[in-house]
Amino acid sequence: MANDAYSKLMELYSEYSALGQVELLMGWDLETYMPQGAAEMRGVQSSVVGAMRHRMITSRKVKGLLREASRSKGLTEVQRSSLRWLKREHERKTSIPETLVKDMAKLEPLSTRAWIKARNENDFKVFLPLLEKVFELRSKMAEHLGYSKTPYDALLEDFEPGMASSRAANILKGLRSSLVPIVRTIADKGEPPDESVVRKGYGEKGQFDFGKRVLHDMGFDMEKGRIDTSAHPFTSGTYNDVRVTTRFDRKDLRSALFAFIHEGGHALYEQGLPKEHYGTPLGEAVSYGAHESQSRLWENQVGRSLPFWKHYAPILRKTFPNMKAVKLEQLYRAFNVVRPSFIRVEADELTYNLHIMVRFEIEKGAMEGKVDLNELPEVWDECYERYLGIRPPSVSQGCLQDIHWSMGLIGYFPTYSLGNLYAAQLMETARRELRDLDGSIEKGRFGPLLSWLRENVHSKGRLHRAEDLMKRVTGKPLGEEAFISYMKAKFSDVYGLAL
C-alpha cells in the first residue's frame, strides 16, 4: 500500500518535472528566438503552466499520498530521500497563500520596470517604494514558510537548501577577512597585466567556433544540447536537452569565451544528472551553490589556468591570426587581471566575492530590520569603500546595478560565493585523487576531470544535501581555506608577489 503511494507520488512528480521542463523551454525561447511582440502571450502561457504546476504539487491528493507513503517501513535510502524532497516542495508551496503568490507575481513586472527606470535615470527614489514592497512581501513569505533564527533563512532555503544563514555568514566572514588584504596587496604592489593582448578585435564566427570546440572538448554533448546567443548568457534545460547561450564582444576575447566555459560547466552538471532518477525529486541539481561550483570550476580553475592555455594558445593563434605574436604568459596574465571595480558581473575571480558580501550583508540586514532601505545607497557605498577600497560614482554603478532584488530574488547572492568555495574544495580533492590532472589539461584531455565530477557530484543528483555531499566528497565541511590557498597560489604566480 505505502509503496503504492510512493509510486503514485513518483508518477505525479514525473508530470510535475515534465511541466517544469516545458517552463524551461518557454524561458529559453523568450531569451533567444521569441518575437518581441509575443511577450504578453508568453506571460499568459507561463502563468497558466505555472498555476497548473502549483496546483499539482499542492493538491490534497499529494498530501494524502505523502502521509501514506511516509508511514511505510522498509523504504530505501533513495526512497526516503525522494520523499523528503517532495514533502519539502509540497509544504513550502502549500504554506504560501495564493493571494501572496499572486501579489508577488503582479509586483515583479512593476518593480523590474521601476528598477530599469531608476538605473537609467540614476535615481534611487524611483525604485525605493517598489524595493520596499518587494522586501515586505518576501518578509511575509518568510513568516509563512517559517524559520528558526532569522527570516532570511526561509529565503536562502530556496537557493541553498539546508544551509542556515548564520553558517553562510560565518563562512563568508572568514573568506572576507582573508580576501581583503590580498586584494589590497595586489592593488598596491601588483603590476597590471597588459590587457591589450586580448582586445585586438575578433570576428563572431571565430569566437563561436573556438568556444564550441572548447565546449566539445570539455565533454558537452551536442546531441543533447545546443548553443545560441542571448543578451545575457545562461544555461537552460536538463538531462538530454541542455541549452547554453553566450554573447559576443567583438573587441574583447574574454567576454564570449569565459561565458562559454562558465555555461558549459552548468551544462555538464545537467547532462550528468543520474539517468535512473530522471523525472524524480532526486534527478535534479542539489543547490544553486553546487550548480555555481560547476560553472566556476570550469571557468576559473580550469579555463583561466596555465595548463589549459598551454593547450589552447596554439589553437587560438590559428583561429585568430592577430594573436600570433601573443605569448602564453601574456594570455594567462590577461585572463587573470585583478582590479577592484564597481560592477559585479565584470569582476575578477578574487574581488567577485567581495561584491557578493556587500549584497549578502545588506539583504540579510534588511530582512532582519537592521538595514533601512531608505539608506541603501549610503550603506552600499560604505561597504564598497571598506571591502574594495573604492566608492561608486553613482547609484547606477552602485546599488542599482543588479536585477535580482527587483525580481524578488533575495537569498540568491550568497550562492555565487558558496559556489566558488565548493569549486575550490572539489578541485583540491580532484587534484589529490587524480594522477597528474594538470598534465591531462595541458593535453586538452578533460575526460578524467569530468568523470570524477560525474561520479562524485553530477550522478548524485539530490541524494544528499549540498553540504553533506561536499563533505562526503572532500572529507571536509565547507570552508574558505581551499579557495584562499588557490587564490594565493594563482595570484602570487600571476603577479609575482608573495601573497
Next chain:
Amino acid sequence: MANDAYSKLMELYSEYSALGQVELLMGWDLETYMPQGAAEMRGVQSSVVGAMRHRMITSRKVKGLLREASRSKGLTEVQRSSLRWLKREHERKTSIPETLVKDMAKLEPLSTRAWIKARNENDFKVFLPLLEKVFELRSKMAEHLGYSKTPYDALLEDFEPGMASSRAANILKGLRSSLVPIVRTIADKGEPPDESVVRKGYGEKGQFDFGKRVLHDMGFDMEKGRIDTSAHPFTSGTYNDVRVTTRFDRKDLRSALFAFIHEGGHALYEQGLPKEHYGTPLGEAVSYGAHESQSRLWENQVGRSLPFWKHYAPILRKTFPNMKAVKLEQLYRAFNVVRPSFIRVEADELTYNLHIMVRFEIEKGAMEGKVDLNELPEVWDECYERYLGIRPPSVSQGCLQDIHWSMGLIGYFPTYSLGNLYAAQLMETARRELRDLDGSIEKGRFGPLLSWLRENVHSKGRLHRAEDLMKRVTGKPLGEEAFISYMKAKFSDVYGLAL
C-alpha cells in the same frame, strides 16, 4: 447567472488556448532547434500537456457550465457562436473513450515507423497490418463521434467542420471531370517550358533574403513572427507569435521561394485573426480548407502570376547575377510548368488536385468498407492511370508516399483541394471588388489585397462556418467554377493553347 457561466467558460477556454499555444511552441522547437537526443523527453512533455488540455475541455465543470450558459436568453451572435464551438469541442473530445485515445497515441509512432520502413524498402506488406489498425481505430472513433451518412463524415469534421463528405465528393467530382481533359490537352499539345532558367544554382543567403523581402512585402509582421529552416516547411503559432519555416534547394529557385510564399499565406491568416477574440473559440482559423485557401492564394494566384514577377524579376536579377539574362516570360513559364507526376508534394497547381482525389476516394472508400486495404497498391495505381495518365513505377512512389495515414490523419487530404477552390473564389471576388488588383501587384503593393482578406476572412475568425463565410464573401456556395476558369485562363496563357 448564465452570463456568469459564459464568462467562466471563456476564462477556462483562454487557459485551454494558452496551453494549445504551448503545444505549438513545443512542436515548432521539435522541428527546428531541439537537440536530437531530446526526442523522448519531448514526447513525455507533449503527452503531459496534451492530457491536461484534454482533462480541461472534457471536465464535468465544463459540461455543467455549458448547460447553464446555453439556457440563457439574450446571448449575442458572438456568444452563441462561441458556445457552439466550445460545445462541439467538449462533446467530440468527451465522446471518445480514453482507452481509444491512448491506443491511437500508442499506435502512431509504431505505424509511422512501419511506414518509413515500408517506403524505404518499397514493400507495402510491411505497412499493411499497421495501416489496417489505423483504419480500424479511426472507424471506432467515427462510431463514437457519430455521423448521419458515412463514418468518413465524422473524421472530415475534424478538418473541415460542417462539410458533409457527400458535398465534398460532389464538388471534387465536378472538379475532376473538368481537370482531366485540361491536363490531357497540355500533356499532349503543350510545349514544355524551359526549367533550366530557374535551375542555375542559388546561395542560401540570397534565397533567404529574397524570400524574407517577399514575406515582408506581403505584410508578414516580423515583430510578431519569425522565419527559420526545417526539413519540411510549415507554419506554427498564432496571433503575435507566428513562425514560418522553409528549406533550401541550392539548385532550384522554386523550392524555398514558393514555400516562403505559401507559409506566408498561412502566417498572414494567423496574424490577422480578430484581436477581440484572442483566446476564445472564435479567435481561431475556421477550417483547414480555409487555411489552405490563404496559403494557396498567395503562393499560386499571387506568387505565380505575371504581375507579381513584373515587380520581382528585376529584384531577383539583382539578388542573383546568374539570372541577369532570364526574361520575365521565361520566369513566368518556368514557375507554371504543368506535368503529370507521381509525387503529390512536387505536383503543379493544376494536377495537384488529381493527386488529392485519388487519396480522397481511397480513404473514404476504405472507411465505408468499399476499398480493401489489401489491394491498395493496385487501386492506387489504377486511379493514377485514370486521372493522370501515368502509372507509379513502385509503391514508394505510389501509395506509400504520404505520411498522413500513418499518423491517423484520415479526412485531411480533401482540405488541400477545398483550399484551392476557396482561394479561386476569393480571388475572383477580390478582383471584382478591388480596383486594379493586378496593377497594385505589379507595383509590389499587396496592401489592398491583404486588407481585403483581413476584412473578409481573417478578422472573422470562427464567427461563421467556413462555407457560410465563403458564401457571405463571394455570394456563391463553394464550387469548382472559379478555379476552373482561373486554370483555363492561366494555362491558356502559359501554354498558348485554347483550353
